[in-house]
Amino acid sequence: MTSLSGKTDIDWTAFATALAPVEVITEPVLIKKRSRDFFWYSPILNRELKRCFGDLVARPKSPEEMAHVLAVAYAHDAPIVMRGGGTGNYGQSVPMDGGLIIDTTAMDAVIEVGDGFVRAEAGTLMADINTSLQASGQEMAMFPSTQDIATVGGFVAGGSAGIGSIANGALRDPGNIVSLTAMSVEAQPQIRTFDGPEALQIHHAWGLNGVILDVTLRTVPRRDWVGCIVTFDTYEAAYRAGLAVAQAPDIARKLLTTVDARICTYFPKLKGHIRPEKHLLVSMIPIEDRAAFRALIEGHGGHVDLMLTDTERQAAGLPHVYDFSYNHTTLQVLKADRSATYQQVGCPIPPDPDAIAALRPKLGDDAWMHHEFARVGGEIVTFDLPVIWFSTPERLAEINATYTANGFPVYDAHTWNVEGGGLKADYVHLAWKKRMDPKGLLNAAKSRFWADVAHMTPDEIEALGQTGE
Template identity: 35%
Template sequence: MVWLQEFINEFGTDAVIVNEVLREKLSKDYYWYSPVLYEQLKNKIADCAIAPTSIDELQRIVSFAVKNKVAITPRGAGTGNYGQAIPLQGGIVIDLTKLDRIDMQGDRLVSVQAGVRLGVLEKTLRQNNRELRIFPSTYMKATVGGFLCGGSGGIGSIRWGNLWDDNVSSVTVMTVEEMPQLLTVSGDDMQRYIHNYGTTGLIVEVKLPIEPKVSWSQHIVFFHDFREAIKFSDELAHSEEILKRLVSVCEWPIPAHFHPLKKVLREGQSIVMLEIDEKSVHLLDCLADKYDGDIGYTIPAENYQKGLKLSDFTWNHATLWAHKHGDNLTYLQARFQTDRIFEQMADLRSKFGDEIQFHFEYIKIQGEIVPASLPVVKYQSKERLYEIIQFCKTIEVEINDPHTYILGFGGYNMRMKELLKRKELNDPYNLLNPGKLPTAKEVQEFQL
């Protein structure tokens, strides 16, 4: 490849990563959560990688790629689950983690570069008596840019919703042209850049709304009856008296995989993991008693985000522990109907038995509290997995398919026609993370 030697000559042997082991590492994310994606993506690898240390250097890299028509794939920490950061056509992986400036802008806003790790940002904010609204369970590693491009919600979503719910003030993106432009976007225009797998422009800077710091205490509430755990969680999630950052429900045997919690877990009992304002703990006791729950483990607010964190066992971290310590386990992303949740769960259990193990995260979407679900699934085959997905649809359980790397095919309403138009304007040669978007024909055929 002539371009690769020219790239090395221009940016230096110390900066351009060609070592196969390092290239492999920087070409992968957590795609292996899905056995389907694992088979499709395991052999994909970039021709080289580079980690720019400035916006100017990033512009030079992009300009080189456009002149030589080389594919580029942006990367944060690689904690995404859908192959978002995996290069399908080789080329250059751009590791953005060295773009890590943080700039506090008063009490309500923080401006950060895309490579800032959310864990570092949250710690910095809390030292200044502020905190993030939402962040993923992978926040200790995940970057701001990676979360915006590949995520949707997480810890804090019970209070603030997901990324689309006014939780991003603006983004600055770099276009993929011979002379790259910097565009600062806010309002409705940001929809083309959130959860887009970095396909419409390189996010280089983000402004996020921030909030006053709360003293969060963490709790595990144990239940013999999973239905009671759900009822408890639903009432807690809707309670306006108890300020919450996390309400996560796992039926047994999912908690059996949480090895760091082994000393406190109870065989056969389902759990609800919580982060609540320490001022509300007395109210939690009463609510737990109402549903025959027992608050069996507490991490006080003074130890929040120090050492063991219950958020490390929630959201897709629950899947991670199950995958690590179970046999052939994967997951789905589902949305149950609040007024039919027990009926829908019973239908699934009747049809598939313990192939499906229930896990819910209570979140707010456009002001409505809903039980989002990340059920753990025993994997038998791709055909069986899609049989489960199809059955879910017949009983009106919505599925966002995490076993595809094509944006929009997972089920999110991404307004794909508008996104493709923005892609054409910002990346006219289709060099930015190519292969992750459906074609215009597929958008029309599948009504994406």
């Protein structure tokens, strides 16, 4: 079999044979499908990544099969990219060097449900984990809005926060990732378990520094949530009310999202259910806090358009409220018009409605605000995932500069390197890569600095400090 990627000189037929009895996928059309994620959200990444393909897909179904796959890859010096549901946004699971794609979705067992934690194999869908928790009266502390197709391994290796983060923090906050088990890429792959702070080196490292076999995540007591959509005349009022709900002592919350009215014109499923041309506050609150929530919203000049239990929502044929939050907000727009894109922008801490109001007129008509409220390191924070109407890279740079100049840091969503997003800004994760993946086979193209340090020992790499990104 010749190399589909055109980037490797490995005999992929012999490689596939050596992988037996592990399931492999050799059809080019299926390999190409599994070489993509949601990088096309970014026109810049789309141009750079759309022609990057792997050469073969392996689908191990147990740690033993995974060890066999990794040992064969190690023997052939084959580039490896791990893949769960393939919902990452920055080409995280795109095989830029070609090579082997390891699809984890056959490793999908919930291993243990305990009091306050769940341990599941890397390929388990987040939604399946949430379902498995119901009988014990628990739910995930947070989950991505892609939970129906995203795996827990992909969430921990590629995600950061989600539905529940306004109550329980970001994934990286202490206690949320209890531990994880990872396998090294060596002649005889080793299994290592990492707790707390050590697990954070593998978290959001895009599968560069270890193959996650299973993850133990925090769970919280289950509550009956209602999905609410509330409308306001101004964006500032929606944001101010969101902040008030986030701070309210008598209202719990699992989701708080504000959406500019112009974005809402791309929500056809809500037509007739919400007041047109209004700014939204999208939220999930416990059923018992409904009256307090309504009183707070009306006190802020808002109107409660929808307040539904899950059963009522299904009967009304409406999507879940989190289909309008996180990167799903952008997706609703992209479904209608592929010239839209987005950005990831931090906001002043503590959240400042006046600063948001002052920034709006400076942004121009091609950047439409959408904020998520979360609790990070114990503090209430917001971040903007604006819908941006892409014209040129130069105009995008201008929009970024407007944000930064006004005190809103940009965590660029249009870069394919792991150091670019702001969470892996020192060399420590590459020292871990050296320990777990001495030949540098795992997704190495995604690190801007790996080639510079690959020849060093882990301790030498670690001593380098900040990457300067």
